[in-house]
Amino acid sequence: MSVLSDVLDLVFRRSMKGPISTSFDSTDLPHLMEELLSSKGEITGLMTAKRILDGYAAMNDDEKLEFFDTLADRLDIDLADVDSSLAAFRAQPTGRAYEAFLKAAEPRRQELARRLNRVPDATRQLVEMRADLLRLVSPDSASFRIDCDFSHLFASWFNRGFLVLRRISWESPAHILEKIIRYEAVHAISSWDDLRRRVEPEDRRCFAFFHPAMPDEPLIFVEVALTKGIANSIQALLSEQRQPLPSHQADTAIFYSISNCQAGLAGISFGNSLIKQVVNDLTAELPGIATFSTLSPIPLFRRWLKSQGIDVAQLPKDQLLAAAARYLTSARRADGNHYDPVARFHLGNGAVVHAVHADADLSERGLNDSAAVMTNYLYDLSRLEQNHESFANQRQVAAAPQLQNLARTFQPAEVLRDA
Known part of the structure; x- marks a missing residue:
């Protein structure tokens, strides 16, 4: 099955290079959504999914709002089906009745998102789609209920078990370092020299979570200073004139900046897991570190x-x-x-x-x-x-x-x- 999947993926990639035609009409989307949800063939489904994603990427904000309205209205739960399937389960709580109830209670747009996510790089595009939703749609709007679907799916897709912790160093790829500069949300990184002072010295560390489906996009990262004693000034920690401390002399790890990188993952918690994992890694690397603190x-x-x-x-x-x-x-x-x-x-x-x-x-x-x-x-x-x-x-x-x-x-x- 793995070989077959690889072959199908290769065929798909060769057949769908580049974006869809600029003549794409957003009014085609409802038809394409139904086509994707009913599709049985893998290649056909992938091609349809890519058309939807590329079509969405080409939309302006007004068209995106229409898209979200379509998701909310056309692919919502059927209350009559929910009521009847729940009644059937109450009358006879079999596995089949339970399965029917779960299917009725799940909006069809969740299955649409799963099928869209089969396209290479779709996870990143869906995260950006949710960022648009949070930016464009009022929480009081009826269409905003589809954020519950995004949140539900992303909580599973970005489960801690799928995340990869990577250390960011001066030797990391330039495109990753550029994103660290761009996404820093607490203490702005003013230049490449500033970044270098934060990741290269032996008393500095930077760690980030990545997801296998978004290998070039940090999800969240933390900057750490190794010190003697608990720090009380960000100016001192980031000073150009400071002398690096040999890491084996440090007794304290200071978490001085934690930055979430993806607006579309707002509310999906990574920070707790990140800090705990970094503490474990630093403890293993440097047994002399006994104190873990922030400067916040x-x-x-x-x-x-x-x-x-x-x-x-x-x-x-x-x-x-x-x-x-x-x-x-x-x-x-x-x-x-x-x-x-x-x-x-x-x-x-x-x-x-x-x-x-x-x-x-x-x-x-x-x-x-x-x-x-x-x-x-x-x-x-x-x-x-x-x-x-x-x-x-x-x-x-x-x-x-x-x-x-x-x-x-x-x-x-x-x-x-x-x-």
Whole structure:
């Protein structure tokens, strides 16, 4: 079967080189979708799938919106079939009845996506299609329900078992390095020299997850600094003048930047698995590394201060740090979840809020978002599961005693009165 598949794939690739004709009419899509869903022949199905994907790639935004409407309306579940198949299963819960119910309850567009995904490079195209959906369609729109289908399929297709961890080094292919520069979302990489300082020295590491169907597209990557002690300034970590530390002398790994690369995979969680895998790899490579910590931004801190009626310019440095500690341990959204997205990520992974630092990020973004304050989340491997369960179930924030004490010293009433 493997040989037959290879032959069919070769025939398909030779027969379908290049994009479809520019005379493609988007009104043909409903017919092509039905043709693909009813197709029994593999080559015919592949050719039809490629026509749909190439046709979609040629669309403007208005045509893409029509495409999503078509997916939502024409390939939705049939409520009558769902009701009748569920009634049949309740009356006689056999395997066949259960299978019939599952088939009725699944929108036909999920099977369409599976068949589209048989085309070489289709996985990347479908991820880009979901990115378009998230960009163009309002979450309140009826058509947005098809995002549930994308999310359902991608959660399976991008399961941790399929992901490959690769170290990114200065010797990595140039097209991969270019994407690391482009996708860096926390601390912008200003030049090739800047990138080289982050991946070449022996006290620097960069790791990324890849998927076999998208081998040239990083899904998420993390940048790591090997240090002595926990870092308290991004300027110091990224300084052009710093002297590299021999890796065998390091006792701490600092995760200072985690960047998701694919907008179409929003909500598909990789970060937890990435950090755990990197911790395992670093522990095996460098047994002297005993501490794993982040140096993280606090992106909504300044916005929260403003919402409390506090002018950051009026805060002395000790009260600024106390306010940051209070924010990280206590700030909540209206729905009860933690206010800060970075905090939600690391606390959800089981980390501990360890410390806060003033003047830690003097970039324009750092000043505007967090008044230059940064924090460390400590990954204590012996307590990750316990901390995760407490945060997930009771919304309890794991924080170091010194940070809890600092939070209690924040006196917003006095700050407001002085202002």
